Amino acid sequence: MRREWKISFRLMMVLLFTPALSTAQPDPDDWDSVLEEAGGQTVYWNAWGGEPRMNDHIAWAARELESRFDVEVVHVKLSDTAEAVSRVLAEKAAGRDRNGAVDLIWINGENFAAMKREDLLFGPWAESLPNFPLTDPDNNPAVREDFTVPVEGYQAPWGKSQVIFYHDAARLPEPPRSMPALLEWVSANPGRFTYPRGDHFLGTTFLKQALLELRGQDELFYGPIDEETDVVGATRPLWAFLDQLHPHLWRQGRVFPGGGSQLRRMMGDGEIDLALSFNINEATTGLLNYELPPSVDSYVMDEGTIGNVHFLAIPYNASHKAGAMVLANFLLSPEAQLRKQDPEGAGGNTVLSMDRLNPADRDRFRDLLPGPATLAPDELGAPVPEPHPDWTLALERLWLERYGVQ
Amino acid sequence: MKPLSAWVHISPWLVLVVLAGPVLAGLAGIVLPAFGWLPALGGDTPGFHAWRQLSEQPGLFRMVIISLVSGLLTTAVSLAIVSLFVAGWSGTRAFRAVERCLSPLLSVPHAAAALALMFLIAPSGLLARWVSPWLSGWQQPPDLLIVNDVWGFSMMAGLVVKEVPFLFLVTLAALRQCHAGDRMRLARSLGYAPMAGWFRAVFPALYPLIRLPVYAVIAYASAAVDVGLILGPTSPPPLSVAVLGWLNDPRLDMRFMASAGALLQVLVTVGALSVWWLGERLVTGISAGWLVSGGRRCADRWWSGAGLVGVMLTVLLAASGLLGLLIWSFAGFWSFPANWPGQWTMTTWERAVLLLGDPLRNAALVGVVATLLSVLLVLGWLENGARSPLRATRLPQRALYLPLIVPAVAFLFGLVMLQALLGIQPGLASVVLGHLVFVLPYVYLSLSESYRRMDPRWIQLARTLGASPDRAFFRVRLPMLMAPCLTAAAVGFAVSIGQYLPTVLLGAGRVTTVTTEAVALASGGDRRIVAAFALTQAVLPAVGYALALGLPALLMRRTRRIRP
Numbered sequence: 001m002r003r004e005w006k007i008s009f010r011l012m013m014v015l016l017f018t019p020a021l022s023t024a025q026p027d028p029d030d031w032d033s034v035l036e037e038a039g040g041q042t043v044y045w046n047a048w049g050g051e052p053r054m055n056d057h058i059a060w061a062a063r064e065l066e067s068r069f070d071v072e073v074v075h076v077k078l079s080d081t082a083e084a085v086s087r088v089l090a091e092k093a094a095g096r097d098r099n100g101a102v103d104l105i106w107i108n109g110e111n112f113a114a115m116k117r118e119d120l121l122f123g124p125w126a127e128s129l130p131n132f133p134l135t136d137p138d139n140n141p142a143v144r145e146d147f148t149v150p151v152e153g154y155q156a157p158w159g160k161s162q163v164i165f166y167h168d169a170a171r172l173p174e175p176p177r178s179m180p181a182l183l184e185w186v187s188a189n190p191g192r193f194t195y196p197r198g199d200h201f202l203g204t205t206f207l208k209q210a211l212l213e214l215r216g217q218d219e220l221f222y223g224p225i226d227e228e229t230d231v232v233g234a235t236r237p238l239w240a241f242l243d244q245l246h247p248h249l250w251r252q253g254r255v256f257p258g259g260g261s262q263l264r265r266m267m268g269d270g271e272i273d274l275a276l277s278f279n280i281n282e283a284t285t286g287l288l289n290y291e292l293p294p295s296v297d298s299y300v301m302d303e304g305t306i307g308n309v310h311f312l313a314i315p316y317n318a319s320h321k322a323g324a325m326v327l328a329n330f331l332l333s334p335e336a337q338l339r340k341q342d343p344e345g346a347g348g349n350t351v352l353s354m355d356r357l358n359p360a361d362r363d364r365f366r367d368l369l370p371g372p373a374t375l376a377p378d379e380l381g382a383p384v385p386e387p388h389p390d391w392t393l394a395l396e397r398l399w400l401e402r403y404g405v406q
Numbered sequence: 407m408k409p410l411s412a413w414v415h416i417s418p419w420l421v422l423v424v425l426a427g428p429v430l431a432g433l434a435g436i437v438l439p440a441f442g443w444l445p446a447l448g449g450d451t452p453g454f455h456a457w458r459q460l461s462e463q464p465g466l467f468r469m470v471i472i473s474l475v476s477g478l479l480t481t482a483v484s485l486a487i488v489s490l491f492v493a494g495w496s497g498t499r500a501f502r503a504v505e506r507c508l509s510p511l512l513s514v515p516h517a518a519a520a521l522a523l524m525f526l527i528a529p530s531g532l533l534a535r536w537v538s539p540w541l542s543g544w545q546q547p548p549d550l551l552i553v554n555d556v557w558g559f560s561m562m563a564g565l566v567v568k569e570v571p572f573l574f575l576v577t578l579a580a581l582r583q584c585h586a587g588d589r590m591r592l593a594r595s596l597g598y599a600p601m602a603g604w605f606r607a608v609f610p611a612l613y614p615l616i617r618l619p620v621y622a623v624i625a626y627a628s629a630a631v632d633v634g635l636i637l638g639p640t641s642p643p644p645l646s647v648a649v650l651g652w653l654n655d656p657r658l659d660m661r662f663m664a665s666a667g668a669l670l671q672v673l674v675t676v677g678a679l680s681v682w683w684l685g686e687r688l689v690t691g692i693s694a695g696w697l698v699s700g701g702r703r704c705a706d707r708w709w710s711g712a713g714l715v716g717v718m719l720t721v722l723l724a725a726s727g728l729l730g731l732l733i734w735s736f737a738g739f740w741s742f743p744a745n746w747p748g749q750w751t752m753t754t755w756e757r758a759v760l761l762l763g764d765p766l767r768n769a770a771l772v773g774v775v776a777t778l779l780s781v782l783l784v785l786g787w788l789e790n791g792a793r794s795p796l797r798a799t800r801l802p803q804r805a806l807y808l809p810l811i812v813p814a815v816a817f818l819f820g821l822v823m824l825q826a827l828l829g830i831q832p833g834l835a836s837v838v839l840g841h842l843v844f845v846l847p848y849v850y851l852s853l854s855e856s857y858r859r860m861d862p863r864w865i866q867l868a869r870t871l872g873a874s875p876d877r878a879f880f881r882v883r884l885p886m887l888m889a890p891c892l893t894a895a896a897v898g899f900a901v902s903i904g905q906y907l908p909t910v911l912l913g914a915g916r917v918t919t920v921t922t923e924a925v926a927l928a929s930g931g932d933r934r935i936v937a938a939f940a941l942t943q944a945v946l947p948a949v950g951y952a953l954a955l956g957l958p959a960l961l962m963r964r965t966r967r968i969r970p
Binding site: 055059292 | 546551738751757761926932
C-alpha cells in the first residue's frame with residue numbers, strides 16, 4: 001500500500017528485463033556498502049495489517065526511509081503471518097531462489113521456527129545491525145530466543161508484547177483475575193465474554209494462557225513435541241475448562257470473533273464486558289481512537305500473563321536484502337522505538353536497554369507519558385515465557401478439531 | 407488522419423479480444439487444473455482427485471444452495487420491486503422523485519453500499535441505536551445474528567439495494583424503446599386499470615429488452631464476492647467467497663481444488679440462469695390465458711403500493727446507510743444505546759488522509775486508464791459500424807455480456823494461474839487490463855444509443871463539403887457526441903472504482919485501491935475508519951459524474967467564444 005505506481009512499473013520492468021539484477025548477497029558486516037546498495041530499492045515488507053495504529057507506524061517508517069535512505073517501503077498487509085511463510089515456501093518449491101516477492105517479515109514464534117527449520121531465512125545478519133548492541137543482548141536474553149528457539153542472528157528484535165485483559169470499569173468494576181474466577185464470572189454473566197477463534201494467534205494465545213495457568217508452567221511445554229509426548233493428556237485440563245466455559249460465551253460459543261480488532265469493537269458496542277489483547281496499549285489506543293469508553297482499564301492475571309518479543313526476518317530469496325536490513329536497523333533506532341512505544345503511536349514496549357542509550361534518549365523514554373489505561377511495567381509483572389512453537393500448533397489443531405465446525 | 411482509419415478498422419477485433427480473450431483464457435485456466443492437469447505444480451495425471459477433495463469440504467452443499475438462492479431470490483425481488491413500481495407510478499411526481507434518487511445510487515459501489523447496510527442493520531447498528539432503549543428496551547446490543555446470518559438474507563438485501571437502481575435505469579431506457587407510452591394509452595382506452603394494463607400490454611414487450619441485464623444480475627448475485635465478504639454468512643460462506651479463500655491459500659496443492667471450486671461456481675451460476683429460464687417458460691405458459699382474460703383490474707392499489715414501499719425501502723436503506731457512514735466517520739466514542747455519538751471528532755479523517763494517499767491514487771489511475779482505453783475502443787468500434795453498417799461488426803456485441811455473465815471469480819482465477827505460468831509480474835498493468843474487461847461493456851451500453859441516434863445526414867453533409875471520413879469524425883461527430891462520451895466515461899470510471907476482485911486477484915494484493923482497503927478493513931476493526939474509506943469510495947464516482955456534467959458546459963463556452 002505504501003507504493004507508487006511508478007515504482008511498481010519500474011520494478012516490473014526490472015524484474016522482466018534484468019532478472020540478474022540485485023542477486024549479489026549484501027555483507028551485513030560492511031554497513032556502508034549495505035547502505036549504498038539499499039539506495040533506490042523497494043522493500044516489500046510483509047506485516048500483519050490488522051491494527052490501524054501499527055499500520056500508521058509502518059507508514060511513518062516508510063516515509064522516513066524514503067526521505068533519509070532513498071528506500072521505498074511497501075507494506076504488504078497480511079491477515080496472518082503464515083501467508084508470507086507459505087509464499088516463500090512456494091517460491092522455494094518452484095525453484096525461485098532469488099528475486100522473491102517478500103523482503104522483510106514481521107514474525108515470531110511458530111512462523112520463525114518453521115522458516116528456520118526449512119532454511120528459508122537469510123542470515124545471520126541481525127547482530128551486525130549498528131543498533132543491535134542497544135538491546136544489550138548479553139543481559140537481555142529475550143532478544144536471542146524466540147519461543148525457546150535460538151534466534152542466532154536470523155531475525156532482528158522489533159518490540160515486546162504481553163497479554164493484557166481489559167474491561168469497562170463502569171460495567172465490570174472487579175474483573176476476574178484467574179481462570180477459575182473467569183469461569184465463575186462468565187457462568188454468572190452469560191454472553192459477556194469471548195475470545196478469538198483458536199486458529200487466530202490471539203485465540204491460540206488465550207488457550208496457552210489458560211493451559212499454563214491450569215497446568216502450571218510445566219517443563220513439558222517448553223520443549224518440542226515428539227512421538228512420545230502425550231499431547232492430549234497434557235492438555236486435558238484445558239479442554240475440560242473450555243467445555244465448561246463455551247456454553248456461557250458470547251453467542252453461546254457458536255461463533256468466535258475473527259480477531260482482536262473485532263473484540264475491541266464489541267467492547268465499544270457493549271456486546272461484551274471483558275476482552276484480551278496482545279498489545280499492552282490496547283485499551284489506551286481504543287480510548288484515543290474513541291473506540292472504547294473512557295472508563296476502560298487494563299489488568300493482568302494474578303499469576304501473570306504470556307509475553308514475547310516480535311522480530312523482523314529476511315527470506316533467503318528476498319530481492320532487496322540491503323533495503324530490508326536498513327529498514328530493520330531504522331526500526332531499532334531509539335527514535336523509531338520511542339515513537340513505537342508512545343501510547344499515541346503504536347504502543348508496546350521497546351526492546352532497547354535503557355542502560356545502553358545516551359542520556360538524552362533515556363530521558364525521552366522516561367518522559368514518555370504512560371497511556372491512561374496502560375499498565376506500568378511493575379503492574380505488568382514478569383511475563384510468562386511462551387511455550388515451544390510445537391505446542392502452539394498442537395493447540396490450534398486440537399481446538400479446530402473440537403470446536404472448528406459448529 | 408490515417409491512424410484513425412486504421413484504428414476504426416481494427417477496433418472491433420480488439421474489442422472482441424479484450425472481452426472474450428480473458429474470459430475464455432481464464433476459463434481454460436481453471437478447467438485443466440480442475441481435472442488435475444497443471445504441470446508447473448506437478449499435476450500431470452488427469453483425474454478427479456480435486457473434485458473428491460472439494461466434495462469433502464465441510465458445508466459445501468450449503469455453500470452451493472446459498473449461492474443459488476441468492477442469485478434467484480435477489481433478482482426476483484429486485485425485478486418485482488422495479489416492475490411493480492414502474493407499472494403503478496409511471497408519469498407521477500413520485501416517479502420522477504424516485505428517478506432522481508436512484509440514479510446516484512447506481513454509482514455507489516457495491517462494497518460501499520454493503521458496508522452502509524451493515525452499519526445500519528447490525529445488532530449494534532444505527533437502527534438498533536435509534537430505537538433503543540425507548541422502543542426496544544435494549545440496554546445492550548441484542549444477541550442476534552443479523553449480519554452474516556447463516557442463510558445470507560442480509561447479503562441478499564445488500565444486493566437488492568444495488569440491483570434495484572440498476573434494473574430501474576435499464577427499464578427506463580427500455581420503456582422508450584418499446585413505446586410503452588403508446589401501449590399504455592391503448593390499454594387505458596380499453597378500460598384497463600394501470601397495473602392490469604401495464605402487465606398485459608407493456609411488460610411482455612419490455613422484458614425481452616431487459617432480459618440480458620436481468621441475467622447479468624442473476625450471475626452477479628450468485629457469485630458476488632465483495633458483498634458476500636461483508637454481509638454474507640461465514641460458516642460456511644457463499645461458494646464464491648469460499649473459492650476466493652481457497653485460491654488465496656498459499657498451499658500450492660490447493661490450486662487444484664480451488665480450480666474445481668471455481669468451475670463449480672460456473673455451474674452454479676449456469677444452474678441459476680437455467681432455473682430462471684425455466685421460470686420464464688413457466689410464467690409465459692401460465693400467463694397466456696391471463697393476458698387475454700379481459701380482467702380490467704387486479705388489486706391495483708395493493709400492488710402499486712407494494713412497489714412504492716419496495717422502492718422507498720431501497721432508497722431509505724441506502725440513504726440512511728450512507729448517512730450512517732458519515733456520522734461514524736466523525737463520531738467520537740459512541741456507546742450503545744445512545745442515539746447519537748457523545749463526541750464529534752476530526753481525528754478519523756486526519757488518519758484516513760494519511761492512509762488514503764496510495765489507494766486513492768491507484769484507484770484513480772486504474773480507473774482513468776481503463777476508462778480511456780474503453781472509450782477509445784468503443785468509439786472505434788461504433789465508428790466502424792457507422793461507416794460500414796453491413797460489415798460483420800456484430801461479433802463483439804455477442805461477447806459484450808460474456809464478462810457480465812461468466813462469474814468473475816472463475817475466469818479471473820484462471821487468469822491469475824495463467825499469469826503465474828507465463829511469469830507475468832502482477833501489478834498495475836494487469837489490473838488495468840482486468841478492469842477493462844468490466845468497464846468496456848458499460849461504456850458501450852452507455853454510448854451506443856446516442857451514437858446510433860445521431861442523424862447520419864450530419865456526416866453526409868460534411869462529406870459532400872469535401873471532408874474525409876476521418877475529418878468528419880473529428881470535426882462533426884466527436885464535438886456533437888462530446889456530452890454522451892463524457893457520460894459514458896463517467897459510467898466507466900464508476901464501474902472501475904467499484905471493482906474489487908480484479909484488483910485483488912490480478913494485483914496479487916499489491917495494488918491497493920480504496921475499494922480493496924474498504925473491504926479488507928470491514929472484516930473487523932474500527933467502524934470510523936471503515937466509514938471514512940467507504941464514503942471516499944462512494945464519492946469518487948460522483949466526482950466522475952460531476953466532471954462529465956461540468957466539462958461540456960466549459961467546452962461549449964469556449965467554442966461559442968471562438969465562433970460566435
